[in-house]
Amino acid sequence: MCGIVGIYLKSKKFEKSLGGMLSKMLVSMESRGPDSAGFAIYNSDKNKTYKYSICLNEMSFEKFKKEIKKKVKFSSIEKNSDHIILKSIEKPNKILPILESYEKISLVGYGKSIEIFKQVGSPSNVVKKFNLDNFSGTHAIGHTRMATESAITTNGSHPYSTGEDECLVHNGSLSNHNNLRRKLKKNGSKFNSENDTEVAAGYISDSLKNRNLKQTLKKGLNELDGFYTFIAGTHSGFAVLRDEIACKPAVIAETKDYVAICSEFQAMAHMPNVNNAKIFEPEPGIVYSWGK
């Protein structure tokens, strides 16, 4: 099972209500994924500041703040439940090793526009916990998980981000993830869980070094073995891909204002003017993308 959802806004009209719309989608997909939920929301500040999304796990906010102050120059540090967003103009190659030195915390994503929040528990609790309704942005991706092949933990929750402003949600399962993980590790990729989707995210990030997202996903058709519907996000938009057997569902609705993708239509039934949208299923093995 698992439920995946995404919204890409074509006009500015709904930017303020993006969080609210995504929140309804996630709650509606609770039946497909009651174990954990997460979302990535893109809101470009158009400056040089990086946003580091961190899950504190057991570490106290005060303690972390006190310690990180000594090591990193940052412009703000905001707490949202057990996650924090650290804003700094310092580049990832400097910050990431510092954050990795903390064993207790998990870096869930970073980039100039992405913020990621994910946690175990029912989707309705997770969206409430992080106040998703109050978020605004240009595009967003979400996931509700029914755990199958790895544990129900924050690190086992989607979306997965293994590169700057990149993230991936996945409905399905991969069968060659162990082999692929070994290969990617040799090339320098790092992984925090035994999860198959994290490997796919790592694969995409690795491949994006030499290709654009569309080419990367096309190549992935030959190298990722298993069942999947993917939504892969970047700073400018997202792309959708289903494997060639296409057992895992997806439906897309497109209007002049937005593109919405969900595992089931009921998750987007609340979207404005959706009954007049162009509604279609992405065809197997074809990459659909919006944004640059």
Added chain:
Amino acid sequence: MNLDLKKLKLRSVNEKLQNIDRKKNKRDFVISNPEGNHAICAGLTENIEVTIKGHVGYYCAGMNQNANIVVDGNVGTGVAENMMSGKVHVKGNASQSAGATAHGGTLIIDGDTSSRCGISMKGIDIIVKGSVGHMSAFMAQSGNLVVFGNAGEALGDSLYETNIYVKGKVKSLGADCEEKKMDKKHKSKLKELLKKAGSNIKPDQFKRYGSARKLYNFNIDNVSNY
């Protein structure tokens, strides 16, 4: 009678339609605001007319007997799955496994269907005015599948005795499916089906596909085809 799914619970709407009082003369129902709910109109048994105004989720009109159901929108996975009799008409597109395992009745889809349309069908007539996706009529046993548009990969894989009529292009045929001669009896049956769907297209424009009957019984020479 209007049944608004924004005000009523899905279960109460289905219960009402499943337990029609024959003494009363109410035979027409309209369901509004379906909002992608699953299993709308599943398990109906009486000769009633139901119109659903909007897009619906999975297994709409599943196991239908006798009822005449019109969906003014798109349908999700497994519309009219295991239908026994009656008629289901979808005015939009259908997702995968439309009419799966259905024994009888008629399913008309004005738009396209995605993969596995008519999988394991056992006697239903399915008429798709658009195109069908890959693996359609997989292991189909009897009944007719009529496609006005194109068919995706592996049409009629491991087919038994269903007749498949396609007007457009077939991307590829599945194992043990082959093009067959269109006899007089096939033409007249197809004419009857086209009339049912309100179409004037001539049966001559279709090609017929059926089982080569080589995989019915295990034969070691065919092992690579199983």
